[in-house]
Amino acid sequence: TSLGDSTFWQCSSLTKITIGDSVTSIENGAFADCTSLTNITIPDSVISIGDIAFTDCSNLKNITIPDSVTSIGELAFGDCANLTSITFLGDAPKAENPFYEATPTIYRRPEAKGWGETWGGRPVKLISEKPDLSAPRIFTRGDTYIPKRTQKVPPYRWGVRAQTRS
Numbered sequence: 001t002s003l004g005d006s007t008f009w010q011c012s013s014l015t016k017i018t019i020g021d022s023v024t025s026i027e028n029g030a031f032a033d034c035t036s037l038t039n040i041t042i043p044d045s046v047i048s049i050g051d052i053a054f055t056d057c058s059n060l061k062n063i064t065i066p067d068s069v070t071s072i073g074e075l076a077f078g079d080c081a082n083l084t085s086i087t088f089l090g091d092a093p094k095a096e097n098p099f100y101e102a103t104p105t106i107y108r109r110p111e112a113k114g115w116g117e118t119w120g121g122r123p124v125k126l127i128s129e130k131p132d133l134s135a136p137r138i139f140t141r142g143d144t145y146i147p148k149r150t151q152k153v154p155p156y157r158w159g160v161r162a163q164t165r166s
Contacts, residue, residue, distance in 0.1 A: 003030040
């Protein structure tokens, strides 16, 4: 079973979707221009994600790709301007230019194969390096944050000398 070409194209009111376990492919443009989409759950049954599948999903911030996915189409995540992370649970899938105007960090499992320092032109890190954004924090600066439980921060951490009172 597949989600056919442009199945949900321009469904601007679609905010969340859970794909059923019988789906094996997400075809070209299936969710293109779903500008309100913030959350999608892809099951382990999905093997491929087509060209421009999620293009222009401007509110999609994070996505997890199951280990069953072996190929991702061209510009699958194009123009996803707010996409900050993609977590891959398996080996590196085949892909050609999956991003345009999208700058996510790629996270992967340490045992997964086929990964380099970059994938699709984006940096690749281990899942263990992924920030826990649900942790309470007292300070945020870009992708760096200080959790509330932090006792001491080195004075040159961000290239700014810490000032103390004498």
